[in-house]
Amino acid sequence: MSIDLHDASPDPGARCPLCEDMRQHRLVEEIPNRVLREILAADWGIRIPEAIALRNAPEAACRLLECSSCGLRFFARAKAGDAGYYGALSVAAKYYTPTRWEFGWVKRRLQPGASILDVGCGPGKFLSEIAAVASRAVGLETNASVVEDACRNGLEVYLGELGTFAPENAGKFDVACAFHVLEHVEAPVAFLRSLASCVRPGGTVYLSVPNRERSEKAPVEPLDCPPHHLHRWGSEQLRVVGRISGIPLREIAFEPVDIRVPRDRLRAAVTRSLGRIPFAGDFFSLWTGRFLWRLILSPPLWKLYCRRGILERMGYFGHSVLAAFSCPE
Ligand SMILES: [Zn+2]
CATH class of the missing domain: 3.40.50.150 (Vaccinia Virus protein VP39)
Structure with a gap:
């Protein structure tokens, strides 16, 4: 898989779909459509027929820009998928989420x-x-x-x-x-x-x-790209x-974020820090990791963190x- 990253975007005329700003926007990434189709087939079992794929994504790559005014990240000149594209997607059993x-x-x-x-x-x-x-x-x-x-x-x-x-x-x-x-x-x-x-x-x-x-997100998520998703949003x-x-x-x-995400990151950070202490480090890192997991991330405290928005302030977000x-x- 190859993903090209550039520092600046020469994409004249790209209009932000939210605020309609047309100034030069920053290029965040450029993702080859071939890579998106390969991941869709491998991870989701979805094969978009060639004619439908080309009709919905005619260019070799999709370009994600960040609006210089409102901060929306949007794919330049992306169009919504047509009925044929969604017909191909919806045959995948896990396309429609059971609940949210x-x-x-x-x-x-x-x-x-x-x-x-x-x-x-x-x-x-x-x-x-x-x-x-x-x-x-x-x-x-x-x-x-x-x-x-x-x-x-x-x-x-x-x-x-x-x-x-x-x-x-x-x-x-x-x-x-x-x-x-x-x-x-x-x-x-x-x-x-x-x-x-x-x-x-x-x-x-x-x-x-x-x-x-x-x-939690993968480096490349085909369903977070055109013609499925046309832009990427934050709370702002x-x-x-x-x-x-x-x-x-x-x-x-x-x-709220899945409890396993901060738990694993916290344990990894503690283990890394304590592992630097000669001889006793391995022993302490193991037991301190377990102690922290049970105490700091216990279910009652976890609920409190979710209610008070503490996890968001620490930079942990759910889907x-x-x-x-x-x-x-
Ligand atoms: Zn904008």
Whole structure:
């Protein structure tokens, strides 16, 4: 595998999809599309037919830029994958996540009897989870076979795009959600405005994205690249999309990191430090590592760290970051 890294980006005319800045953006990395296809086949068992791959990613490599104004990382001139591309992806059994951390986070904040819209609902896992709480739970999805399955399971899911659904459903919902959708759309500001237009004044919009600061990620993740993901977000860019859209941000929440990540890193650091002590180092590093694991990372303290946001302040993040927006009254 070869990944070329450059210091500066000569990519004239690349427009930031969030703030529309067209100044020269910093080149973060350039990833050959051939490498992405090879990893997709090896790790996910997904083989994109040649014609579909070339249609969706015609260039030899995709170029990740960082906006010099808002900090969004985006792939230059990337287009969203077409129906053929998503048809090839969705045959992989693990493409649709069974559940997400944000499903529970949002569910705990729903008022009983609320009407809820879930855009990009997939097979409707979130709709099923909230069915008992909501007065109406509606899904919108662009994958026809997934919509059929969801309807067969008794869920109210429609096939279509938000751009056409929103004008016909203005103000009809108390809450609208889009989990891991924003990073797929070519115009994130227009998307948030459309989503918010489906919500009554004073209602809530929830958006979640993969957190680019997450602690666990592979050096190259094909599904975090075009034509699947068009940009990479941090919490700051969720603030920006609210500001530009005119939809006030109420809260940002981070998915807690898996306990094994800080545990392993902490143990490795302690072992490294104590191992430098002649003779006694090996003995102390082993037992101090175990002692620290049991004491500092005990389950009750772990819950406290998550509640107080201590792990985020230490730079440990789970997979998702979520923003709650309040629609103006
Ligand atoms: Zn920007």
